Structures are given as C-alpha cells and as structure tokens.
Amino acid sequence: MKSFIADFHIHSVLSPCGDLLMTPQNIINRSLEIGLDLIAITDHNSAENIGVALDLAKGTPLTIIPGMEVETVEEIHLICLFDTLQQVLLWQDKVYDSLPDFKNNEEIFGPQLLTDHSDDYIGRVERLLLTATTLSINDVIKEVKDLGGIAIPSHIDKPNYSIISNLGFIPPDLDGSIFEISSKTKISKVIDKFSTIDNYSFISNSDAHYLHDIKKSMKLYMKAPKVKEMELALKGVNGRKTEIM
Ligand SMILES: [Zn+2]
Numbered sequence: 001m002k003s004f005i006a007d008f009h010i011h012s013v014l015s016p017c018g019d020l021l022m023t024p025q026n027i028i029n030r031s032l033e034i035g036l037d038l039i040a041i042t043d044h045n046s047a048e049n050i051g052v053a054l055d056l057a058k059g060t061p062l063t064i065i066p067g068m069e070v071e072t073v074e075e076i077h078l079i080c081l082f083d084t085l086q087q088v089l090l091w092q093d094k095v096y097d098s099l100p101d102f103k104n105n106e107e108i109f110g111p112q113l114l115t116d117h118s119d120d121y122i123g124r125v126e127r128l129l130l131t132a133t134t135l136s137i138n139d140v141i142k143e144v145k146d147l148g149g150i151a152i153p154s155h156i157d158k159p160n161y162s163i164i165s166n167l168g169f170i171p172p173d174l175d176g177s178i179f180e181i182s183s184k185t186k187i188s189k190v191i192d193k194f195s196t197i198d199n200y201s202f203i204s205n206s207d208a209h210y211l212h213d214i215k216k217s218m219k220l221y222m223k224a225p226k227v228k229e230m231e232l233a234l235k236g237v238n239g240r241k242t243e244i245m
C-alpha cells in the first residue's frame, strides 16, 4: 500500500472564476512545492486544459486525475473524476451537448482561457461555462459511472450550488456513496444536521481558485492513484484508508 497526499478540486484559468495565475504549469509547480502527490483539475463544465496539464506533469512525481466540476439542472455541483484523458473528453462531449449555448461575458464572469505546453494563453472558450447543464444529478452520477469515473456532490455544506442547499435533502434513490465537504467544515457538524448521510464517505478538498488555496487536503492509503482505488480507500477496504488533513 502506498500513501498519497491529494487535493481533488482545483480550478484552472479555464474556469472564469479561476485566477489568471492558475495555469497548468503553475498549478503543478505549487502542488509539488507543498508536497502533493495527487491532484485533480476540475474546471466548470469543461476539461479543455487537462490534456496539456497531463503532458506537463509527465516526468514529475505528481499525478493528475482528469476531472471536471459539472453543474446539474438543479444547479448542484459535482466533481467528476476519471482515470484517462479519453474518458474525461467523452464526458465533456456529453456536457457540451447539455450546456445552453450562451456566449461568455468576460466582464461579468471572467475569461475562460486555454493554455499550451509553454504555459502561455493560446485562446479562450467562447461559450459560457459557468451555467447549469440540462443533466440531472442522477443523470450525472450514472453517466460518469458508465464512462468508468466517479461523480461526487461538491461542497455539500455550502449555501450555494450544493445538494443540501438546493434540494434541502438527500434523495433516497441517489446512487452515490461519497460526498465532498469544504476543507474548513467538520464532518460531524454536517452529519449532525443531516443524519441520513452518516453512511456516506467524505472527501475534503481545497476548491482552489488561487494558487495559495491549493492544499494538502487528504491522505489516501491505496495501491495506485486510480479512481477505483480511491473509492475502495474511502470505504476502508482491505487495509486501504483515507484521512482528512
Ligand atoms: Zn462548486
């Protein structure tokens, strides 16, 4: 069993709310500097910077999990994690098909920037990414699972864009077993409020929009930095385990 220090929720310059310094190379450098082994880049409704990020991390001790933070029709955020670039790009196709075709207003929302292998800005995504898709939370969980990934409701303790704030309850038929809580919140406080979630596993991440937000969020003991292993670690199967840092 190996140990991995991780942060599975980081926004790049492709997220309109992400700081302009959140380029893939800067995210990699900062993650290595603070001692992370495993990160996920999770931009809003898009994965267009993942390919470059994976290439730039090659040959370093850092592993990047291809990810995305999707917004459902109920305006609930979920982080979606995959093992391969191909999987996340297939997922991106589905998300783009389900995203209303509005143009981004940079003055209001900020730019949605693409970068190259020299870490320079090379363009932008013109359609607005920071908006709800037509996919339901159950659609997202099922379709991500069908592609071999995992979809985890984001920051369930937050007053916006979370399953608890937007639905007011956890649907009994929800096909998921992991929730994300914000790094500053105590799990016991969330469980006290919603006793129906005490059989779920929890991850905690930075939800970084600035380089200094990236942090050592979780420690996972597992065989490999793979999505399936992460699920097993969260369930504590066969000696695997996780700790919130
Ligand atoms: Zn979010």
Ligand SMILES: [Zn+2]
Pocket (backbone or CB within 6 Å): 009, 011, 069, 207
């Ligand atoms: Zn986020």
